Amino acid sequence: MIKNMQDLIKKAQALPTKKLVVAVANDHPVLEAVIMAKNEGLITPILVGDVQKIKDTFKDLGESYRDFDMIDVKDSILACETAVKLVSSGQADILMKGFVDTSVILRAALDREYGLRTQNRLSHASIIEIPLYHKLLLMSDGAMNIEPDVDIKQEIIENGVEILHAIGISNPKVGIVAAVEKVNPKMQATLDAQELIIRNQNDNIKGCTIGGPFGLDNAINKEAAIHKGVTDEMAGDVDFLLMPQIESGNVFYKSMMFLANAKSASVIAGAKKPIVLTSRADSKDSKFYSIALAVLVAEFKA
Amino acid sequence: MIKNMQDLIKKAQALPTKKLVVAVANDHPVLEAVIMAKNEGLITPILVGDVQKIKDTFKDLGESYRDFDMIDVKDSILACETAVKLVSSGQADILMKGFVDTSVILRAALDREYGLRTQNRLSHASIIEIPLYHKLLLMSDGAMNIEPDVDIKQEIIENGVEILHAIGISNPKVGIVAAVEKVNPKMQATLDAQELIIRNQNDNIKGCTIGGPFGLDNAINKEAAIHKGVTDEMAGDVDFLLMPQIESGNVFYKSMMFLANAKSASVIAGAKKPIVLTSRADSKDSKFYSIALAVLVAEFKA
Numbered sequence A, B: 001m002i003k004n005m006q007d008l009i010k011k012a013q014a015l016p017t018k019k020l021v022v023a024v025a026n027d028h029p030v031l032e033a034v035i036m037a038k039n040e041g042l043i044t045p046i047l048v049g050d051v052q053k054i055k056d057t058f059k060d061l062g063e064s065y066r067d068f069d070m071i072d073v074k075d076s077i078l079a080c081e082t083a084v085k086l087v088s089s090g091q092a093d094i095l096m097k098g099f100v101d102t103s104v105i106l107r108a109a110l111d112r113e114y115g116l117r118t119q120n121r122l123s124h125a126s127i128i129e130i131p132l133y134h135k136l137l138l139m140s141d142g143a144m145n146i147e148p149d150v151d152i153k154q155e156i157i158e159n160g161v162e163i164l165h166a167i168g169i170s171n172p173k174v175g176i177v178a179a180v181e182k183v184n185p186k187m188q189a190t191l192d193a194q195e196l197i198i199r200n201q202n203d204n205i206k207g208c209t210i211g212g213p214f215g216l217d218n219a220i221n222k223e224a225a226i227h228k229g230v231t232d233e234m235a236g237d238v239d240f241l242l243m244p245q246i247e248s249g250n251v252f253y254k255s256m257m258f259l260a261n262a263k264s265a266s267v268i269a270g271a272k273k274p275i276v277l278t279s280r281a282d283s284k285d286s287k288f289y290s291i292a293l294a295v296l297v298a299e300f301k302a
Helices: A005-011 A029-039 A051-061 A077-088 A102-109 A150-166 A188-201 A216-220 A222-227 A246-259 A284-299 B005-013 B028-039 B051-061 B076-088 B104-109 B150-166 B190-199 B216-220 B222-228 B246-259 B284-301
Strands: A018-023 A043-050 A069-072 A095-099 A123-129 A137-140 A171-179 A210-214 A241-242 A263-269 B017-022 B044-049 B069-072 B094-097 B123-129 B138-139 B171-178 B209-214 B240-242 B262-270
Touching: A018 A029, A018 A077, A018 A284, A018 B138, A029 A043, A029 A051, A029 A095, A029 B069, A043 A051, A043 A077, A051 B123, A077 A095, A077 A102, A077 A241, A095 A102, A095 B123, A102 B076, A123 A222, A123 A246, A137 A150, A137 A246, A150 A171, A150 A188, A150 A241, A150 A284, A171 A188, A171 B044, A171 B216, A188 A210, A188 B246, A210 A216, A216 A222, A216 B246, A246 A263, A246 B216, A246 B246, A263 A284, A263 B044, B005 B262, B005 B284, B017 B028, B017 B051, B017 B076, B017 B284, B028 B044, B028 B051, B028 B094, B028 B284, B044 B051, B076 B094, B076 B104, B094 B104, B094 B284, B123 B150, B123 B246, B138 B150, B138 B284, B150 B171, B150 B190, B150 B240, B150 B284, B171 B216, B190 B209, B209 B216, B216 B240, B216 B284, B222 B262, B246 B262, B262 B284
Parallel strands: A018 A043, A018 A095, A043 A069, A137 A241, A171 A210, A171 A241, B017 B044, B017 B094, B044 B069, B138 B240, B171 B209, B171 B240
Antiparallel strands: A123 A137, A123 A263, B123 B138, B123 B262
16 A cells, blocks of 8 residues: 555556656756666666757766667757657657657647547646645646646546556545535536536446545545535545646645645656656656656556 | 734734624634633624523533623524624624524625625635744635636735735735746636736735736745746745635635644625634634734724
8 A cells, every 4th residue: 555655666666667768858857856766776768859968967967877778869849759759659658858848748749640649638647745644645637737627627537547546546536626515506616526426426437436526624634524514435535636727736736845745746647658747846856756656657557 | 023823812912802793693613712712802792692592502611601792683684784783883893703604694794784895895815824934824715706807806905915914014915826927828817917916016906016927836935936937026925825716715725724734814804894704614723813813903994
């Protein structure tokens, strides 16, 4: 049972090493995390980009590039294309963004010919370790889907549930977050909760149990739920917080990271293979945890 | 300088005692907090409602009702009307909700004849003490205004700024929260940030400095702001988080209370006098802090 980031890393280390390909790899903090993940036995990296620039980045970091596979593609767009093709062809297991705009790598990843598309939309999911919560918590989507309608919310749930399956939670409890616990026609989040629960009961959303609408307190604290008369069995014990829109998810993620001493691992889900797309504001640890999570997801998808 | 809840209570205790009127006062947790606030010298309570029921509540709590002024009005709607009139006529300074639906007391508070209306809409504001933030933080609106447009956001800011003035912060830094730092036409929160800043610069929103759009991290953490290239001077040091919609505010408030060991005081602002409207889920301390905050706001408005 994975209870924290340390368990997650151990579980990833126990698996066969995965091939991770970095698109436009001359990025200092990304390379740092990649070197760490390689040293910890999680991945074998393939670095795509301007090889001279990549070597210079190693030098800046005071690290040796001797053991690293590199593919020399100077143009960023072509480097992304090359990296994506390595993953979609099965020669690598994980795609990671380097020193290139998110839009450029996602365009390559979503290419209809050589990309990593599935029938689901891409979504961003974070596994968060919060000192005051009793287990890991997946939260989605605080970074990609701005104002998802109920169909997109279904895909965000399906993408997140696969990640939870990958880390060993076989029937995760998915709490649909709103500002209130009662369905209110003026609040779309509560109507969507109702609809998503029906889809789950009709087996149109599988592999999880969906409950809500929950105020955040009822989703993560049993006493608060009892106070409010919320009787759902999963109250206080959810594995997955589905957020109503990008701002709530983003505020929650950043609240946890900056005000609650949390740790997190994030991946882009909904593609054929996991995509690691860290932000400059993420710590080195977050980047490393994200690679470990991607290893587990890649193994699960294999 | 008020840095935490203890300072806030001390400042409230130093003021002349305020008259607080409870509408439908036979509410156990509300009476508990009212008794505590009376014992601490913050308020003189006036209890409106079914006097027999109020006395029974005192008995349940093992407390004496000897020193308490009571007005016998058995019907809840009439009790709310009586309570509101006491405040609007100047015989009392603070209105507090007891054992009655929020909608009933707000209807009385908003009555055009005898109510507490101003030209601004009502909004809910919380002052939060967060162990990992260096000062008190006002957050609004996580409880009343569902999806405020930019005009309503202006009123939410004005209402919150008055509260900050009341606790001694003369020119608060107001951070407009969004999911990203750059204006993006697909994200209304970022467009509203731009407009609110212009209104502030044109002196249409006074008594504060407005900045944004901020990701939450940049608003409350200087290093995170520097990482993302956010140069606004107030980055990492805001006094006021304006949330884009009710869900983000609600999620932030509950994140802090349940996962970040925070303390909070909340009032309804935008009325002629402060209204204390606590929820059953609030702790006894939160209710007490809210009364202390209302005392400061009432003094400021006097």
